[in-house]
Amino acid sequence: MHHMKKDALVDIIRNAGFRATKPRRTLLTYLQKTRLPQTILEIADGLKDSIDQVTVYRIVEAFTKAGLVRQIDLRMGRPRYEIADARDHHHVVCVRCERIEDFIGCDSDHLADKALKQVKGFSHITGHSLEFFGLCNSCVKQGPTLQAA
Amino acid sequence: MHHMKKDALVDIIRNAGFRATKPRRTLLTYLQKTRLPQTILEIADGLKDSIDQVTVYRIVEAFTKAGLVRQIDLRMGRPRYEIADARDHHHVVCVRCERIEDFIGCDSDHLADKALKQVKGFSHITGHSLEFFGLCNSCVKQGPTLQAA
DNA sequence: CTCCTTAATGCAATCCAATTGCATTTATTT
DNA sequence: AAATAAATGCAATTGGATTGCATTAAGGAG
Structure with a gap:
């Protein structure tokens, strides 16, 4: 309990009130690396289906409510999401x-x-x-x- | 602003490049009277299904492209539409x-x-x-x- | 570390907004 | 009034989004 310096990523997720699960860490890392706002399906796709689509829906919704992720509407049919810098x-x-x-x-x-x-x-x-x-x-x-x- | 003469209505629609059909006149009149931006389904509902939903979709899309109607995104799940004043x-x-x-x-x-x-x-x-x-x-x-x- | 609780995930099934095809109707021109 | 091309309505379908539930795993306690 003392030797493990917690990942910044883990902290971010925990501070937002969530368990730092693998899908959440993966998704947040992915959004941090990604320049353009993406649709849910693009995110799921970009993650090469390492995370179930339903889970992507749920994580993105939760992160958006928590303020980690920002929803963007660009009149392109469906909302897009990007990291909230x-x-x-x-x-x-x-x-x-x-x-x-x-x-x-x-x-x-x-x-x-x-x-x-x-x-x-x-x-x-x-x-x-x-x-x-x-x-x-x-x-x-x-x-x-x-x-x- | 409430009651628009039928001719004016017809002109607006024709000037936008469309035939002034009954569904189009009905829908445009409805949006002129309506204060809040509405979803497609709310519009169809508000028209008491006097116009087929598919037709509402098609008219709203066409009117939006033509600049008669404005699309609004309020982070409420789906886009809303209002008259373009x-x-x-x-x-x-x-x-x-x-x-x-x-x-x-x-x-x-x-x-x-x-x-x-x-x-x-x-x-x-x-x-x-x-x-x-x-x-x-x-x-x-x-x-x-x-x-x- | 192991145990324990419960949040979180994955999968299947379902829902429902949105789209497409096509026959019929209707606005507009001649 | 006839011609014709656009627009509508209905049925069928698509596909994004949601829900239920059994299983997994994160994180705290001992």
Whole structure:
């Protein structure tokens, strides 16, 4: 009980209130390494099915509630998930090729204040989402879609 | 804003490139009257099944692509839809009771500029999403959830 | 370390939102 | 009114997400 320096990973999971099981460690490691926000199925796939899909669903849901993971909606059919880093970053998404880039500095406190002044039933904001959509440069170059009427 | 002359409605639909069919007129009128962003199934339900669900799916998708309808993601499982008014408004959502209020004035142009300066592969933003999450006053009053550990 | 409790996982079955195919209907043009 | 192409409705199907339950294993106690 004294010689084992606990993994940082294990600490993170335990501090969030969970047992540091192998699937949880594997999944968290995977998300830490992964740049892009992923769907549940992409995560399960990326883990080469070393973890059952049902378990991936359950872990991601639990981690999201606990604040370890962040849910992102990019108008791509289903929600995506990424590791919740301290840096509050957002995305710019190409609506044609789905290219994704990050940006930071949305000044959400200022925005939240503005919002709170307008709404009647709230006095406290705990989270926010902000995403931009557009065409990336290479898709712009390609010109309009081929399908004609 | 409530009652729109039928001709105006027909024009809107035709200008978007569609035939002004009864289901389309019904659905658009319904969304114009409805305050809250709704899921597909809520819309179908709200229309009392006067329109087949499949048709609701198809119309909403087409209208969204055409810019008549706006897709909103509020971390509530599935996307919601509302009429695309000129006023660029966003929402504050209670994560417990799902109460929704609107607010305006996000200064998206400024934010988009900031984002564009940081990303490499984009030079044009066409849309954005911005939502705030928190606990509404009445849910705050209720205190923490009953389930203890 | 071994035992013990119970959280967590895996698998099967199920659910239900979303999609697809196709025959029929309907808006619009001539 | 006829022509024709788009749009709808219904049935069937797909596939992501959920649930139940038996089994496994994490973590605390002794």
